[in-house]
Amino acid sequence: MKNRSLVSINDFTREEHLRILDLAGAFEKNPRQRILEDYVVATLFFEPSTRTRLSFESAASRLGARVIGFSDTSSTSTQKGESLADTIKIVSNYSDIIIMRHPREGSARYASEVATVPIVNAGDGANQHPTQTLLDLYSIRKTQGTLDNLNIAFVGDLKYGRTVHSLVMAMCNYHTTFHLVSPEELKLPGSVKIHIKEKNLEYHQYVDILDALPNVDILYMTRIQKERFSDPMEYEKVKNSYILRSNMLEGVKPNLKILHPLPRVNEINVDVDHNKEAYYFTQALNGVYVRQAILASILGVVE
Amino acid sequence: MEKEVLRKELKVSAIENGTVIDHIPSSSVFQVIRILNLSEIDNQVLFGTNLESRKMGTKGIIKVKNKYFAPDEINKIALVAPSATMIMIKNYAVVEKKKITVPDKVENIVKCFNPNCITNYEPIPTRFDVVDKTDLKLCCHYCEKITAKDNITFLP
Numbered sequence: 001m002k003n004r005s006l007v008s009i010n011d012f013t014r015e016e017h018l019r020i021l022d023l024a025g026a027f028e029k030n031p032r033q034r035i036l037e038d039y040v041v042a043t044l045f046f047e048p049s050t051r052t053r054l055s056f057e058s059a060a061s062r063l064g065a066r067v068i069g070f071s072d073t074s075s076t077s078t079q080k081g082e083s084l085a086d087t088i089k090i091v092s093n094y095s096d097i098i099i100m101r102h103p104r105e106g107s108a109r110y111a112s113e114v115a116t117v118p119i120v121n122a123g124d125g126a127n128q129h130p131t132q133t134l135l136d137l138y139s140i141r142k143t144q145g146t147l148d149n150l151n152i153a154f155v156g157d158l159k160y161g162r163t164v165h166s167l168v169m170a171m172c173n174y175h176t177t178f179h180l181v182s183p184e185e186l187k188l189p190g191s192v193k194i195h196i197k198e199k200n201l202e203y204h205q206y207v208d209i210l211d212a213l214p215n216v217d218i219l220y221m222t223r224i225q226k227e228r229f230s231d232p233m234e235y236e237k238v239k240n241s242y243i244l245r246s247n248m249l250e251g252v253k254p255n256l257k258i259l260h261p262l263p264r265v266n267e268i269n270v271d272v273d274h275n276k277e278a279y280y281f282t283q284a285l286n287g288v289y290v291r292q293a294i295l296a297s298i299l300g301v302v303e
Numbered sequence: 304m305e306k307e308v309l310r311k312e313l314k315v316s317a318i319e320n321g322t323v324i325d326h327i328p329s330s331s332v333f334q335v336i337r338i339l340n341l342s343e344i345d346n347q348v349l350f351g352t353n354l355e356s357r358k359m360g361t362k363g364i365i366k367v368k369n370k371y372f373a374p375d376e377i378n379k380i381a382l383v384a385p386s387a388t389m390i391m392i393k394n395y396a397v398v399e400k401k402k403i404t405v406p407d408k409v410e411n412i413v414k415c416f417n418p419n420c421i422t423n424y425e426p427i428p429t430r431f432d433v434v435d436k437t438d439l440k441l442c443c444h445y446c447e448k449i450t451a452k453d454n455i456t457f458l459p
Contacts, residue, residue: 008447084425106421106445125419127446191449 002300005112005119009130009166014173021138023293023302024286031289034064035301042095043069044087045122046078046102051262051284052122052131056099059291068095085114092116097299100124118298126162132261133166135290139283140171140218143257147171153179153212156222156242156267158188163261164222165192172196178203179212183238185229209242213252219244219277221260223267246271259283315351321368323390324380329353331383332363334457338379338412339372346370359386378406382413382439382455405436413441416454420446429458 001016012020027033041060045053048071057067069091070076078087084102088111091098100111101122108121108128123129141147152171154164158180168178168188172195180188180203187205196203206212213219224242229235243266244258260268260280272278296302327335332352335341341348347368356362377389381403391399411428422429422445431441431450439452 084421102421103419104421104424104446105417105419105448106415106443109445110421110425110427124421125446127448 001297003118004298005108005115005121006130006294006298007108007112007119007121007124008128009133009170011130017134017137017170017173020134020290020293020297021141023297024134024138024289025142027289027292027296028286031062031292033062035296036060036063036065036299039065039097039299040095041065041067041097041099041295042091043067043071043099043122044091044101045069045071046073046084046100046107047123048072049101049123051287052101052129053099055284055287056120056122056131056291059288059295062288063292063295065295069099084111088115088119097295120294120298123162126160128166129162130166131287131291131294132163133170134294135283135287136163136167136220136259136261137170138286138290139257139259139279142286143279144217144255147174149175149177150218151177151179151216152218152220153181153209153216154188154220154222155181155209155212155244157186157224157228158182158222159186160225160228161222164188164220167220168192169195172199172201175199176201179206179216180204181206181209181212181242183207183224183234183242185234186224207241209244210248213248215253217253217255217257219256219258221258221264221268221280223263223265243267243269244272245269246275249275249277252277314354315349315364315366317395318347318349318366318368318392319395320393321346321366321370321391322372323392324365324367324377324384325362325388325390326356326359327352327363327365327380327384327387328359329361329363331380332365334383335363335365335380335387337457338383339376341365341367344370374401374404375406377401378404379409379412381405382409383457405433405439407433409433409441412457413450414456414458415443415446415448416450416456417443417446417448420448422446 060067092115099120105125105127108124112119226235256277257279258277329352350365352363353361387403389401409431415422430444434440434442441450
């Protein structure tokens with residue numbers, strides 16, 4: 001993985017994903033290792049994202065790297081009209097690796113073609129967010145002991161949710177049975193379903209979350225946004241049907257864990273937070289270990 | 304009958320050596336000229352459009368003197384003229400006739416349909432993988448979104 005960019009989850013093979021997860025496990029046991037002391041990590045956030053940026057900066061700092069960059073474009077030359085290509089070329093001179101979030105889809109792939117250092121995509125519009133997918137895989141494996149033969153429910157906005165699309169694609173490598181819960185308007189698009197069908201995997205579609213709950217090992221919740229609906233009446237009809245509450249968790253499998261890419265708004269009621277099934281805050285913590293593993297692998301300081 | 308054929312021949316005169324691209328939809332002739340960059344070459348180029356065609360109603364035809372195209376080059380026109388045939392002429396005689404086939408990759412001809420794609424904001428040559436050749440679907444190398452047959456627009 002040394003010196004390679006991570007733009008799309010499929011840029012790395014299943015074996016490489018697993019190697020990153022193993023390495024993340026080692027960082028979880030020993031998170032403070034000054035193995036990147038001689039390195040400069042640039043975090044370029046052309047669009048705000050507190051969680052992902054802090055998670056990366058925390059990962060880099062715990063490994064001893066220096067972090068440079070910006071968290072919004074108001075104070076940068078992008079405001080003066082500098083092209084993305086020029087910004088990336090310049091920052092390539094100042095750093096050993098570039099972590100980038102950008103509102104346009106495809107920006108990360110383009111950046112990886114003009115940069116002289118590796119690019120890690122921290123979200124390009126609605127397209128890809130591969131480090132989120134890797135931390136989701138890590139959380140699933142950690143809570144279930146395996147990635148193979150699991151029943152996973154995806155709930156909420158399956159049409160536009162990029163974390164859902166990437167995770168579905170990644171889980172197709174592990175003989176997963178998919179339970180897809182969404183309003184009619186926000187079903188998983190055909191372009192993603194095709195990956196499930198190609199592998200001949202089982203999938204079920206539901207509109208009611210309660211129908212999917214009894215059989216699943218992982219419940220992956222996402223937020224439904226009002227602006228996704230062409231008809232506001234439709235949103236009003238469904239907005240309360242995709243909220244998870246504590247009393248809905250009776251009779252679920254004992255190993256069930258609830259994941260959420262966060263930020264949550266109201267789709268997981270706060271009364272769920274104290275259940276043993278709630279895992280989303282630990283999932284966010286896992287993000288630091290996974291990002292440490294990604295930085296260390298791409299910079300080539302670990303095998 | 305004889306006369307009609309003769310008259311048709313005269314509309315775009317024969318070439319001694321070179322390539323004839325026949326059965327182009329009339330509406331696509333100028334796009335084909337652009338895609339093949341025929342406005343930039345020094346060879347003689349003859350073309351006709353809105354010609355009568357028994358098969359197509361009307362058709363266009365382009366003849367390029369003393370030039371033979373590589374398959375990669377000619378297949379680029381498949382997106383606008385899938386019905387076209389390429390005919391190689393030597394000494395006024397047909398030496399080879401080929402149907403156009405859809406290529407695996409399409410570069411810098413088509414605009415990405417995704418309005419939020421980076422290629423629509425920065426001066427980047429577009430690149431697509433052809434993921435479906437029969438029901439034409441192009442997958443953008445950058446944003447990974449699909450531009451389907453009905454949504455194809457050509458770069459200016």
